[in-house]
Amino acid sequence: MPMITIDNVSKWYNPTFQVLKNCTTSVDKGEVVVVCGPSGSGKSTLIKTVNALEPVQEGTITVDGLSVTTMKKDLPKLRSRVGMVFQHFELFPHLRIVENLCLGQTKVLGRSEDSARAKAMKMLERVGLTAHAEKYPGQLSGGQQQRVAIARALVMDPICMLFDEPTSALDPEMINEVLDVMVELAKEGMTMMVVTHEMGFAKKVANRVIFMDAGEIVEDAQKDDFFGSPRSERAQQFLSKILAH
Amino acid sequence: MAQPLHGLLTRALAAGGYVNYNWNWGIFWEQTPEATGTYFSTLMSGLGVTIMLALCAWTIAFVIGSFIGIIRTLPSKWPVRLGNAYIEMFRNIPLLVQLFIWFFVVPELLPQELGAWVKQLRNGPFYTAMIGLGLYMSSRVATQVSAGINSLPKGQRMAGTAIGLTTVQTYRYILLPLAYRVIFPPLTSEFLNTIKNTAVALTIGVLELTARARSMQEFSFQVFEAFTAATVIYLALSAVVTIGMRYAEQRLVIPGFNGGKA
Numbered sequence: 326m327p328m329i330t331i332d333n334v335s336k337w338y339n340p341t342f343q344v345l346k347n348c349t350t351s352v353d354k355g356e357v358v359v360v361c362g363p364s365g366s367g368k369s370t371l372i373k374t375v376n377a378l379e380p381v382q383e384g385t386i387t388v389d390g391l392s393v394t395t396m397k398k399d400l401p402k403l404r405s406r407v408g409m410v411f412q413h414f415e416l417f418p419h420l421r422i423v424e425n426l427c428l429g430q431t432k433v434l435g436r437s438e439d440s441a442r443a444k445a446m447k448m449l450e451r452v453g454l455t456a457h458a459e460k461y462p463g464q465l466s467g468g469q470q471q472r473v474a475i476a477r478a479l480v481m482d483p484i485c486m487l488f489d490e491p492t493s494a495l496d497p498e499m500i501n502e503v504l505d506v507m508v509e510l511a512k513e514g515m516t517m518m519v520v521t522h523e524m525g526f527a528k529k530v531a532n533r534v535i536f537m538d539a540g541e542i543v544e545d546a547q548k549d550d551f552f553g554s555p556r557s558e559r560a561q562q563f564l565s566k567i568l569a570h
Numbered sequence: 571m572a573q574p575l576h577g578l579l580t581r582a583l584a585a586g587g588y589v590n591y592n593w594n595w596g597i598f599w600e601q602t603p604e605a606t607g608t609y610f611s612t613l614m615s616g617l618g619v620t621i622m623l624a625l626c627a628w629t630i631a632f633v634i635g636s637f638i639g640i641i642r643t644l645p646s647k648w649p650v651r652l653g654n655a656y657i658e659m660f661r662n663i664p665l666l667v668q669l670f671i672w673f674f675v676v677p678e679l680l681p682q683e684l685g686a687w688v689k690q691l692r693n694g695p696f697y698t699a700m701i702g703l704g705l706y707m708s709s710r711v712a713t714q715v716s717a718g719i720n721s722l723p724k725g726q727r728m729a730g731t732a733i734g735l736t737t738v739q740t741y742r743y744i745l746l747p748l749a750y751r752v753i754f755p756p757l758t759s760e761f762l763n764t765i766k767n768t769a770v771a772l773t774i775g776v777l778e779l780t781a782r783a784r785s786m787q788e789f790s791f792q793v794f795e796a797f798t799a800a801t802v803i804y805l806a807l808s809a810v811v812t813i814g815m816r817y818a819e820q821r822l823v824i825p826g827f828n829g830g831k832a
């Protein structure tokens with residue numbers, strides 16, 4: 326059963342610039358889909374349309390059977406069930422780590438302060454950051470901040486998770502601590518859509534790989550097919566460049 | 571006071587028509603002809619009015635300025651245009667003109683009875699000055715608030731939205747707490763401007779500090795003492811506010827954010 330469906334989606338930033346061109350794909354429940362492609366190809370835009378952070382002009386998107394593209398009033402509730410992790414973490418700098426994890430729980434889900442806190446501490450333990458609960462984001466390393474950001478999404482009990490280049494702002498030595506958390510999540514059966522150039526991660530846990538170029542989904546293939554013999558020339562070029570690194 | 575300086579000032583005053591100026595620093599403890607107390611106590615009551623007026627005007631400026639500043643950062647077009655128009659209007663008309671409009675023109679435009687009631691309000695000039703100055707300063711507060719919100723990383727708004735916060739909640743819990751910290755120093759100087767601008771209120775008859783200094787000069791002819799006192803009091807007031815704001819600013823520092831050490 327598809328958790329996320331993206332059907333014929335087009336988006337323009339202005340009348341002359343089309344950033345997404347008839348994109349169609351879907352993500353099944355429990356599936357991990359990696360989205361890659363050159364800079365400016367529309368990966369971030371596509372992933373942000375899934376929880377309506379970016380509106381689209383054409384096409385429909387559904388999450389768990391609900392149409393995101395036509396929904397208005399219940400959008401915040403739906404968004405709270407779709408976890409999102411950003412390239413630059415975007416933790417709230419004026420809130421302590423534990424407060425970062427409680428804000429959505431209390432204000433959106435209506436949980437009590439106590440139960441939110443308990444849940445937050447449990448999730449911090451899971452990402453190995455219990456000792457940092459009372460610190461502020463600015464006092465943590467990039468890798469730690471990104472793990473907190475993942476925990477902030479997880480405390481909301483998401484039905485799926487979106488990642489937009491979660492490791493590309495990190496120093497190389499911190500990439501693995503974040504990828505490890507993501508691998509574990511994938512193994513637990515979380516539905517995930519991940520924009521990343523970490524092909525090691527893709528090979529390890531992805532079910533499918535989507536390759537985008539110039540706003541189009543050029544290739545949408547099972548992992549082994551994608552890495553074995555990408556059909557399009559553009560994907561081949563992209564892969565040889567990125568794997569050469 | 572140093573003798574050479576006194577001599578210099580006496581000469582300068584003489585040149586301005588004050589021949590044989592008699593220095594009298596004890597004047598502050600003398601009774602005013604109106605028998606309302608000493609000159610010192612009238613200056614103090616002027617200071618009280620100045621502080622009251624500044625606080626009331628600032629409250630208006632802060633509340634309305636924040637509202638206008640916020641709507642200018644909303645994603646839709648009309649609130650932004652409305653906010654911009656508001657700012658252009660109140661920022662570009664001289665404060666004195668605005669005060670005269672509120673005091674002399676607006677009551678005439680009101681329905682007759684309401685206008686008459688306004689004109690004979692006991693503290694009418696004070697309320698007028700409070701509103702006039704408050705609205706004038708609100709345009710400046712609004713500019714700062716918008717700038718503060720716009721200075722935040724775009725991702726902050728997105729992160730708030732993504733965890734399911736509504737627009738109002740995103741402002742309330744994320745954008746505003748951050749923005750006010752960012753603009754705390756410029757807001758402090760706008761508050762100091764508000765204090766200084768209260769002096770304009772004397773033109774519509776508010777007996778604030780400058781008005782009191784002027785009436786002291788008129789009754790006692792001790793112009794130099796009167797305005798020295800006013801100057802010193804204004805400076806002291808600014809110093810107190812500046813020190814208080816510094817202290818508050820330090821308390822708002824977050825480790826790893828606004829100048830806080832990580």
Ligand SMILES: Nc1ncnc2c1ncn2[C@@H]1O[C@H](COP(=O)(O)OP(=O)(O)OP(=O)(O)O)[C@@H](O)[C@H]1O
Nearest residue numbers: 338339344362363364365366367368369370371490
């Ligand atoms: N708000 C915006 N207004 C106008 N153009 C935009 C806007 N946001 C993004 N774009 C443009 O849309 C295109 C796709 O952007 P997007 O961020 O989705 O690309 P991306 O594939 O994520 O690239 P990267 O790998 O650099 O993150 C780019 O050309 C970008 O310049």
Ligand SMILES: [Mg+2]
Nearest residue numbers: 368369370490
């Ligand atoms: Mg991107």
